[in-house]
Amino acid sequence: MSYIPPQNIEAEQSLLGSCLLLGQKAVDEASLIITEADFYRETHRMIWEVIQRLSTQNIPIDIISVSEAFGNRLGKIGGRQYLLQLANATPTLSNIPIYAGIIKSKSLARLKIAECQETIKQLVNEEDPTEIISKSMLSDMRILNQGKKDSIERVSDRLFEVYDKIGESKGKNGITGVPTGYPDLDRIGGGLQVGMIVLAARPSMGKTTFAMNIARNVALAGNKALIFSLEMTKEQLIRKFLAMESGLNSKLFNNAGEIQEEQWKQLARGLNSLQEAGIFIDDTSGVKASQILIKARRFKSLNPDLGLIVIDYMGLIAPESNKGNTNEKIGEISKIIKTMSKELNLPVLILAQLNRGVETRDDKIPTLADLRDSGNIEQDADAVMFLYREDYYNNPEEGAPDPSETFVIMRKNRLDGGIGAAKLIYFKAVQRFTSIARPDLKEAC
Template sequence: MNQVFNPTGTEIQQPETLPHSIEAEQQLLGAILTNNDVYDRIASIIKPQHFHDPVHQRIYEVAAARIARNNLASPVTLKTFLEDDEGLKALGGPAYLARLAGVAVSSFAVREYAQMIYDLAIRRELIGLGRDISDRAAKVDVESDPKSQIVEAEQKLYALSEQGKAESGFQSFLKAVTDAVKVADAAYQRDGGLAGLSTGLDDMDKKLGGLHRSDLLILAGRPSMGKTSLATNIAFNVAKSYRRGKLHDGTDGAVNGGVVGFYSLEMSAEQLAARVLSEAAEVPSEQIRKGDMTEAEFRRFVEAAKALESCPLYIDDTPALPISQLAARARRLKRTHGLDLLIIDYLQLVRPATARDSRVNEVSEITQGLKAIAKELDVPVIALSQLSRQVESREDKRPQLSDLRESGSIEQDADVVMFVFREEYYVEREKPSDDRLDEIAAWQERMDRLHGKAEVIIGKQRHGPIGSVDLSFDGQFTRFGNLAKAYQQDQRGY
C-alpha cells in the first residue's frame, strides 16, 4: 500500500499499482493490426506474458499466431477468435479492436513501445520476486535456512535476467521445432557439420556430434586411466579456440570454442594449470612439478603461460562443494564472464544439499542436480566418475555401464556415458619374468602395439550410436590427441 496525505493532513491508504503502460500496449497492438510487417521487428523483444492487461495478452497471442502462419491479423480477422472473450466484452467487444487500429499513430516507434512494455514487465517480475524473498525471509522455518533461500533467490533472479521471466512454463511445439531447425542449420553451416561444441578430438566429435547444450556427459574410468587428463585436454581445446562474434540469431556469443568452467574438487588450481601448461609447452608435468627443466624448456613453459593467460578457462578448486553451491557459482560465472562448457572433477566428491539415508540417494540427488544445471544454463556438463573395483577382477578389463559406482542414477540421468580405457596400463603390469624369453617377446610385441594408444568407450548416447573411439595418449605431457589412421600415416610419410 502507498501512503499519501491530503491537504488536511489525514493519512490515506491507496492500493499500490504495479508499473505498466496501457497506452504503450494499445499503440503497439494498433500498429500490428494496421501493418502486420511490424511484428517481425518486435517479435524477438516481446511475448504475450509481457503485456500487463490480460486482454492485450490474448489479442497479441492470437495476432502473433496468425502472422506466424502468414495469415492476416486485422480487427476483422481477430474478431472471429475473440468475440466470446469476456475480458474483451468488458472493453466494448470487437469494436475495441477497431479502436486499437484507429488510434495507432505510427509504426516507426514500435520497437520503443515493445522495449518499454518489456522493461515494465521485468520490473513487475522483480517486484514479485522481491516480495516473495521478503515473505520467505520473514517466515522463520526450520526447514528453510537462510543459505538455501539465498541460493533459490539467486536462481530465480538468474532465470529472470536470462529469459525475461521467472518461469518459462510450457512452450508450443512450433517454437520447439523452430529451435531444432536452428540447431540443425548451425551444424550444417559449421565446418565439420557439428551440432555441438567441438572437443578438439576429431573422432570423438564425429561419434558424439560435438558436445550438445543441456546434455550431461559422464566420463568414467579406473584410477590412472587418464580421466582428468582427458577432461583437461577437452577444456583446454575448447578454451584456446574461443572466438566471440555474432550468432545466427543475431546475439553475441561464442562462434568457435567457448568459455569453460572447471570444478577441480580433487586437485588444486595450480596443479590443474600445470597440466594444461605441460601440454601447451610440451614439457613433462613431472619436470614442471620438480622444477627440473632445461633453459629451453623453462622458456617454452613461460611463453606458453603468457599465451594462455587470456584463455577463458576458470577453475574453482573449493573441496566438497554442495550441489546447490556448485549451481549458484556456475550461474554467477555465466552472468559475469559467460559459460559454454562446465566440467566437474569428480562426481563422487560433490556433496548433496542435504544428508540422505543412503549413498545411492545422495548420488541420485547430485546427478539430477547436474542435469538440472545443464538444462538451466543451456550448456554441456561433463562430470567425471570413478568406477567400482569389480573391473580389476575380470579378465577383460574394458569397463561397462554396470561398473559405475551407484550406477542406477548415474546411468539413468546421463545423456552420454563414456569410459576411458588404456589397455597398455594393464598389459604393462603383466610383464613376465626375464627368463621366459618367448613370453617376453610376445609381451613386448603386444606393448609396442598398444603403446601411446587409448580408447574412449561410449556406453550410452541418447543422440547417437554407442561404440569406441581410438585416441593417442602421451603420458609425458598427459595429453590425448587424434590418432592417425594407417592411410593418413602413409600420406604424411610417418
C-alpha cells in the same frame, strides 16, 4: 516503501486494440511473446483471456465477438465503449511485436521485484541464506526462460546455416565441433559438440589428467577453456599443466633441488607456452550446479571465444536442496548442466566416477550400465566416454606401467558422430596423453 510497479498501459491498450482490428493474425503474433499473466491491468488480462478463448475456438475476433463472449460481465471491463476506445486508440497496427515486447519486459521486471521481496522476507526471518541464494538463481533461470521468444523455426530458415557448417568441416578433416587434439577420437565424434559430454572412469584411471589435456589442446588452438575444479586446487592443476607442457616428471616439482639447469629451461619454455593459452580455473569447492551456471554465463558474456567448459567432477557438486533421494538430487544437477550447454551453445565436459560393479566382473571394460547408480547421468548425457586401461587392473601390487596404453571408449553419442574407441598413450609422470608413442616423454617417466 510504496511504488508503482513497472508497467506500460498504453502498450497494453495498443496491443489489444490491434487484436480487435486485425483479428487472428495479430493474436498469433502476440501469443508468441506474451501470456495473460504479463498484463498489468486486470481488465486487460480479462480481455486477453477472452480473445485467446475465441482464438482456440476458431471464432473471428473483433469488437462484437469479444463483447458477446463477455456476456453480463462486459461491464467489468468498461463495456463495449472501452473496447471501441482500445481500437480507436491504436496508433500503428504493424507494431504488435514492439507492444508485446514492452509488455513482456515490464512483466519480467515485476516478477523479479516480487522474487527479491520474497528473498528479503526469508532473509529477515533468518532462513538459511545459502539455500535462499540457490533458489534465487533457479528462479532467475525460470524468469529468463519466460522471456524467451518462440523457439519454433522453419527448417528452410536454417538450412543454409547447417549446410555451411557441414562445408566448413570438409577443411577440418570432418570435424564439426571443438577439436580435442586427438585425431582418432575426433574422427569418432567429430570433435566436442554442443551438449553435455560425460567422461567417466574408476578413480586414478587418469580422467582429470585427460580432461586437462583436452582443455590445454582447446586453449592452445585459440579458444578459451573454463575449468570448474571441485576436487583439485588451482595450484595442483597448474602443476599438471606445467608437467605436460614442459615434459618434466611432475614429481620433480616437489623437490626443486633435483631439477637440473637444462630442466629449468624446459620448465621456463613450458611456462611461456602456457602464458599464451586461454585456460581459466575456478576451484571453489561445494558449489551447486546453479552457481556454476551463473558463473559460466557471466564468463561467456565477457569471453565470446569460450570454447569448452570442464567440470571435475559430478559427485562433488552440491545438491540444489536437501529434498529427495540421491538419484533425484543428481538428476537435478545433470539437468542444469545440460541446460548450461544448450544456453551457452558450448560443449560441457563433466567428469563422473563409475560404480564399483565394474571391478566385480571378469570383463572390466566399462559400459553404460556402470553409470546407472548415478541418477539421470546416462539418460541426460548427449555423449558418454569412458577411460579404460587394462594394466590398471592387471598390476595392483606393482602399480601401472608408465607409459600406459589407454582407450577412450565412446559408448553413447547422440550428437554429430558415432561410437567407437580411440587408443592413446598415457605418460603419467608428465601428465600427458598422446595419440602416438613419444620417446622424448618416455625418458621422463
